[in-house]
Amino acid sequence: MSMKIELLNTSDNQDIQNKIISGLKDFIEFKNLEPGEKLPSERMLSERFGVSRSHIREAIQKLEFFGILKSRPQSGTFIADIGRVAMSGMMDDILRLEKSDFKSLVETRILLELKTVRLAALRRTEADLKKIREALDAYKAKVHANKDAVEEDLLFHLAIAKASKNSTMNTFMLIITPEIITNFEKYHVCDANQSFLGIQEHEDIYEAIASGNPQLAKEKMKVHFKILYQYCYNT
Secondary structure (H helix, E strand, O other): OOOOOOOOOOHHHHHHHHHHHHHHHHHHHHOOOOOOOEOOOHHHHHHHHOOOHHHHHHHHHHHHHOOOEEEEOOOEEEEOOOOHHHHHHHHHHHHHOOOOOHHHHHHHHHHHHHHHHHHHHHHOOHHHHHHHHHHHHHHHHHHHOOOOOHHHHHHHHHHHHHHOOOHHHHHHHHHHHHHHHHHOOOOOOOOHHHHHHHHHHHHHHHHHHHOOOHHHHHHHHHHHOHHHHHHHHOO
8 A cells, every 4th residue: 555644743853843943943033034035955954953854844844834934946945924023923832832632633633524524525536535445445454454453544534634635634634643643542542343343434434435425424424433522522
């Protein structure tokens, strides 16, 4: 299966990301850079902060997501058109963001997926259905082999998010996915019996999307999230 989870941010490099963002904030203020001005290259920033270029790239992507930086192909990375005071405050806010608790992540996921599954039923292509089917089959194979299938489960849902054709929702799913993977077993949300039940629930969701029925797709997703609903709203 070729589909992989692309992580925008992970707990392993959170300290490094904060170090880079703090360093960029200090650099921008020290150089008195204005909106629209260009930042040094990834190579130069990598050397300046003593980290890899991939870490620099991830930090820039994060600041792009929050609207602080703008990358232009073949041109470089530029400060967005926002005031310096506002930009400084936003970067401080990002640095103060605490690690989301699992309950909040799951609640956010439920809200997102009830929307993405409806959109997927309306907008999916045959190629999308193939990807969703592949993810579902990979999940089934893991469950029948009595192996942990949390990642395959989430790949199924990420395939649905991609089929919704809403890039923002897809990005949100990619952001919250790593923490959900990390915490599933810790909070015992999914056990073996639930995994086998999940096969039929996944099949029902897939069939609703394939039939182009957004309301049915939403209802089947609600059924699938029954255990998570109980976790979020009864604890």
